[in-house]
Every structure is written in structure tokens, then in C-alpha cells.
Amino acid sequence: MTVGAVYALAALGFTIIYNASDVVNFAQGEFVMLGGMITVFAHLAGAPLPLAALLAIVITACLGVAMNKLAIEPARGRPWCRWSSSPSGRRFSSGAQRS
Numbered sequence: 001m002t003v004g005a006v007y008a009l010a011a012l013g014f015t016i017i018y019n020a021s022d023v024v025n026f027a028q029g030e031f032v033m034l035g036g037m038i039t040v041f042a043h044l045a046g047a048p049l050p051l052a053a054l055l056a057i058v059i060t061a062c063l064g065v066a067m068n069k070l071a072i073e074p075a076r077g078r079p080w081c082r083w084s085s086s087p088s089g090r091r092f093s094s095g096a097q098r099s
Contacts, residue, residue, distance in 0.1 A: 023075045027067065035060040 010028065017025045035056045042052035 021068075021072050021076065023072050025072060031060055031064060034063065 013028050014024065014026075017023075017028070038056035038059055039049075039052045042055050043049050047055065
């Protein structure tokens with residue numbers, strides 16, 4: 001039951017992002033992992049856990065805004081990049097475009 005709920009949340013996230021930006025963004029998991037890693041490393045560096053989590057939220061949000069400005073907005077309206085804006089998807093889609 002829990003795994004199904006996680007899949008439903010992931011599908012809902014993909015749907016919301018696609019409806020808002022017209023670009024399928026597979027970077028959701030990358031940002032979750034980035035936030036988790038920043039939290040762990042900040043906590044191991046001596047920051048209290050609530051401060052480490054807040055720091056991770058701020059840094060991950062800033063990187064998300066940067067990705068939106070640098071990758072998602074330029075991809076709007078381009079059919080060759082419409083299906084993916086994650087780094088691995090971009091690599092595959094740009095290689096497919098050259099063929």
C-alpha cells in the first residue's frame with residue numbers, strides 16, 4: 001500500500017509539472033536526493049538537524065529555480081526536448097536529434 005502511494009505521488013508530481021511547464025521533468029528524484037544529501041552532510045558537519053534541513057530546503061529551492069531558468073524555460077516549445085529535461089534525458093534526446 002505504501003509503495004503504491006509513493007508511485008501515485010510521483011505520477012501526480014509529473015502531471016503537475018507537465019501541465020505547468022509543457023516539459024516532462026524527470027529531475028524530481030534528483031532534487032529529493034540532493035536535499036537529503038545536503039541535510040545529512042550539513043548535520044554531519046555540526047549543524048543541528050532542523051537547521052540542516054532548512055539549509056537543504058533553501059539550497060535545493062535555489063537550484064530548482066536555476067534549473068527552471070536554464071533548462072526548462074528554454075525547452076518550452078522545442079519538440080526535440082519536450083519529453084525530458086533531466087540531464088540524462090537531455091543527453092539522450094540531443095543524441096536522438098542528431099540522427
